[in-house]
Amino acid sequence: MARTVLYSRFEDGVKAKIGIADLIDAEKTLLGAYFNQWMQYCHEYYPWPELTKSELRTPDANNVIGWEQPAKDEIGMFYNIYKTDPFATAYPAELSFTLTDEGARITSTTDLTGGVYPRYQKKVATYTTDRAQAFPSIFLLPLMHYAYGEWLKSDGQNQKGQLELQVAEEILKQEIEKFARQQFQEQPTRFITHSTTSYRY
16 A cells, blocks of 8 residues: 555645645635646656556456456556566566557457456546545655646746746656665566567566
């Protein structure tokens, strides 16, 4: 489960940057819109390990793994699909697939009996301005800068706002560096052979 932090931390952080003690309702709504806009961006920026899942799923008769399946998390982004559990296999073979409006249609000719293991990120939640709701803590700092940057731009301070957006971008890149350089979580290199793909790290 991903580490989380409360929305109140985000809101209080942005208020401190603006230099105000509280927000009126309209400002809270505006800040919430910035939060959701950039939360989606942060999620899609990189396949964050702590936000990525892999589990056994069963394709339908057309070899499609749906975006939604009963009693399963709704998928927001497919990254890979494997024949075997990637966390229990040294070099899992990847299956090729094509995205459709229904989900991921597996195009590999491999026998799919027994199911497959998609590696995916859940659909990003839509957040309210409830101060007690939780969100991934890895995004706290970049979201504060993104939201403050948008706030400045809405106030006509375009140059200062753009600088804040650039700071947020650098923070995201630094988080990726932590995974790669300190925690050795580099993205694997693909080796494609006909209908399957293998990985080497």
